[in-house]
Amino acid sequence: MDKKKKLRSSEWFGDDGKMGFVHRSWLRNQGYPDDYFEGRPVIGICNTWSELTPCNGHLRDFAEVVKKGILEAGGVPMEFPVMSLGETIMKPTTMLFRNLASMDTEESIRANPLDGIVLLTGCDKTTPSTIMGACSVDLPTLVVPGGPMLSGRFRGEKVGSGSMNWMIKERQENQGYSAADIREAEVCVARSIGHCNTMGTASTMATMTEALGLTLPGYSSIPAADSRKKMYAQLSGRRIVEMVKEDLTMSKVLTRNAFENAIIVNAAVGGSTNLIIHLTAIARRIGVDLKLEDFDTIGSKIPLLVNMKPSGKYLMEDFYYAGGLPVVMKELTPLLHKETITINGKALTANYTDAVCYDTDVIAKLEKPFQDKSGIAVLKGNLCENGAVIKPSAASPKLMKHRGKAVVFETMEDYHERIDDPNLDIDENSVIVLKGVGPKGYPGMPEVGNVDLPKKLLAKGITDMVRISDGRMSGTAAGTVVLHVSPESTVGGTLALVQNGDWIELDVNQRTLHLDIDPAELDKRKKAWIPPKPVADRGYVKMYIDHVEQADQGADLDFLVGGSGSKVERDLH
Known part of the structure; x- marks a missing residue:
């Protein structure tokens, strides 16, 4: 970062008059020392932890690990909550609230003395919503994905925490599953912390985030229960402080080429159709012109390289043991925009040159894919x-x-x-x-x-x-x-x-x-x-109905498209 460029947080903490006193004084009740207010980058940890979001139930612990990394790198961590979206719990659908959570994220960042952002995500909509909100402010930002559950095991069968859902009715009808059978299966399917362990929307969003260059390389594939997940969280805390010093903002990472890379990678891993709506909304927030047709023209001829449910037979744990997304990225090198920048400051494909595949039944070679054409x-x-x-x-x-x-x-x-x-x-x-x-x-x-x-x-x-x-x-x-x-x-x-x-x-x-x-x-x-x-005449739901765009445009609210940057316009005190 240019030495002449002041930290954004100095707008709050750098004043020796009344307002500087106000902004510093009330934080003093947390026991913060003087040097927390003397030019150290303030890093906001945007946490989507909630006990009502089972997939993100471990992120409260992860925040403490990220804080260690921030402190080690000389930053000041400030954790804050935003609306969390539990896919398996919320009614009528979390998609109704994705845009609301993005607004919560955007305004929480914009209104506070933050120089860089770490997004703690996991369940389906928590990833796109927080990225959308952060895009609209455009500060240095990286993502810490919570990771998938360990593979489910039920009566000798390996089962996915998402894909098992779609078997229940058939098994009740054709195999006589009783209420007791269902209860046993529930526990066996969801047996560890983390989000769905198929290549469902949560894993797709984590994969998308890494393909866009918003995570440390290799992070998205690691299961939530694996100790290496916390190691990467700590390293992410260190890295965000450096990103602030380098002024590596989201708009410098999220270029048109980065979005095209995400489409290619999604096709190769057999990712969710939900990527289309979320990636389109993210692109429109950051100012990249991404059309529905791009998902076909760019992605539909990409070969399927990953043999994972629901398009195959394996689960995310198997994928990680086989080498994970780094192997896929290495295989896709000839097809990707190689020089797109990532949050570690390196070109995308340079991050994956050492990747090794340990199981070709899980991850195929580009010249011998599981399907010749995948994608959407x-x-x-x-x-x-x-x-x-x-x-x-x-x-x-x-x-x-x-x-x-x-x-x-x-x-x-x-x-x-x-x-x-x-x-x-x-x-x-x-x-x-x-x-x-x-x-x-x-x-x-x-x-x-x-x-x-x-x-x-x-x-x-x-x-x-x-x-x-x-x-x-x-x-x-x-x-x-x-x-x-x-x-x-x-x-x-x-x-x-x-x-x-x-x-x-x-x-x-x-x-x-x-x-x-x-x-x-x-x-x-x-x-x-x-x-x-209309089903509502008041509140957020009415606002949503009045302003939501159609699916081909990303289903964002029309007045949220585009971003105004992170400038502090005025002090309202």
């Missing part, structure tokens, strides 16, 4: 004018080109009420259409796109069907599921006009999703369509 396919057509997405690596090949009659559910409640009705007119060739679960419609765009199949089809051994919705799906799930249909049904997208018995054509290779209907009939339905009433 972006669909267009009259059913999704602004786009929809599907994850081919998690879909059934035989359904990638399919024509079937629509079985329509107007709401999630309608689905729950009728899906297991023995008289429901549905078979394995039908297309399940779920409306009203987009950003405005639910609201919050829940992970319900991979809805369970009807009991009567599960009993026949059917395990997959084409499903279409304006919602999302869990990164731990698999299936031929078309998601993020935009415009959503609630704002009058074509999805709102689909009726039972309509023919729908899906062709993933051609990137099309088409409602086979006479244009005159479609126009008639449009004229007769009545918008649903």
